[in-house]
Amino acid sequence: MNIPNYGRVGRGGKVGVPSESYRYEFDPADRPLILQVLGNKPEPVISLATSPFLEGHIDGVDLNCGCPQQFAMDKRVGAGILRDPELLIDLARQCACSIPYPLSVKMRLHEEGPQTTARIAEKLHTHSGVKAVTVHGRYWWQKGVNRGQCDWKAIETVRKLTPASLFVIGNGDVASYADFERYRVESGVDSVMAGYGALLDPTIFQENSINLDQVISDYFEIAVRHKNSFMHILRHVHWMIKSRPYQDSSAVHARLFSYKTLEQIQTLLRDELDIHVRLPCVPQGESRIIYPKGASDIVDPKKLKLYLAKEAKLERKKKKKKLHSNRLPNCEQPEPLDWLDEWMTPIEKPND
Ligand SMILES: Cc1cc2nc3c(=O)[nH]c(=O)nc-3n(C[C@H](O)[C@H](O)[C@H](O)COP(=O)(O)O)c2cc1C
Structure with a gap:
């Protein structure tokens, strides 16, 4: 962990x-x-x-x-x-x-x-x-x-x-x-x-591989039921569909990263890859995680990341204030996964 x-x-x-x-x-x-x-x-x-x-x-x-x-x-x-x-x-x-x-x-x-x-x-x-x-x-x-x-x-x-x-x-x-x-x-x-x-x-x-479409479908349902953050789910789906052959993969991935709801991922999986996933009901009072207002206008994944990090920072400040005023913090906002992205960002080689 x-x-x-x-x-x-x-x-x-x-x-x-x-x-x-x-x-x-x-x-x-x-x-x-x-x-x-x-x-x-x-x-x-x-x-x-x-x-x-x-x-x-x-x-x-x-x-x-x-x-x-x-x-x-x-x-x-x-x-x-x-x-x-x-x-x-x-x-x-x-x-x-x-x-x-x-x-x-x-x-x-x-x-x-x-x-x-x-x-x-x-x-x-x-x-x-x-x-x-x-x-x-x-x-x-x-x-x-x-x-x-x-x-x-x-x-x-x-x-x-x-x-x-x-x-x-x-x-x-x-x-x-x-x-x-x-x-x-x-x-x-x-x-x-x-x-x-x-x-x-x-x-x-495991020695005997399982059909990856089934894995994607099971993963999606379990992750939603356990209220994984939206970004987590999106990234894991992105990884798993990478190893599956399909048309025009870069366009599909770009679209995936512009999404802000689980329903959009569900539709993409169904229409582009013929993978059918179920959206389990989330218990009442515990809303599903969606991006903050305004994020839907940002298509560039890098800009979206910066935007989300800024939003999350503001959210943390708000939570801190709430904590001090003895009110329950809102734990449903996604945490920024900067540490995850950083592993994937190329930087320059040393000069020596
Ligand atoms: C998305 C992603 C996140 C990673 N996060 C960590 C991490 O938090 N800690 C760590 O020690 N290694 C992390 N790694 C590195 C892997 O553990 C591993 O050392 C590296 O990817 C090389 O193994 P591989 O060739 O099998 O991918 C991460 C790798 C990826 C792709």
Whole structure:
């Protein structure tokens, strides 16, 4: 699980605590559940990991040392913290000492290569008490259009150069169920993780694939019933229909991102892809999430994103005011998913 915007240090150095806007539904079937955090200071990580609202619901904490965006590189968080291994090793040590869960680290390859990556991973294990590392076999500049191929040879090197007691998970370009076993065996890692592959086809975790149209239809109904945010639903539908052949896909995706109601998605799926989805009734008094007024005029997805982020900021301010006046906040507004988009935005390669 990933809690956006948590741990921003406010004026006076106070660490933000989850407000009611960060309400999560926990499902006992969703275990093990790992909380992932991005940062370079131990206090917010420790205070979040030990928050009462997570107690009994999570099984581990993972430090995100893989986010390659410019803000992360500049602020020495995500993949940026790999440039300051001492800071990372100290952060991990302090966190591991103070949280009641096993700590793991998800990292990209260090820019000096797999040997340096392995040295950092080893120190994290032997000095900081980190139990597992996930190695994404790409460098920080490999993103967006420059994503390139994952370097599984580099992952293999990291596995070979680190102690066997460190659990190493390989990550990158896993596109099918068969890939899991193939990459695991070839590289010698303990386990394998999938990103894009699972977004395109969530059934890759099982040997016998399920018809993707049925998955889309089931997903839609379940997500609506559980009142997932509109943006979440739209993005997952967008990923899943990407792996399905159909006419004029870019026009369909552009239209999808201009939508503001679930009914519009339902119609598009039916008319363009012959996928029939049901819209379950949402309990009375709990309105379905739709974009704020005005968003319908914005067709450009980037502008829409900026608009929604601005709206959400205003909404948060309003909620804060309401909280102070002891009234219930409106928790139905979608949270901006900036963190999700940032993973997909290409930025420039380093000059050196
Ligand atoms: C939409 C999207 C969101 C992601 N969010 C995160 C994240 O929050 N934390 C993280 O460690 N990695 C995140 N990743 C990276 C993936 O976990 C993974 O490392 C990367 O996509 C490489 O694996 P793949 O080639 O199988 O996609 C994200 C990837 C995508 C596509």
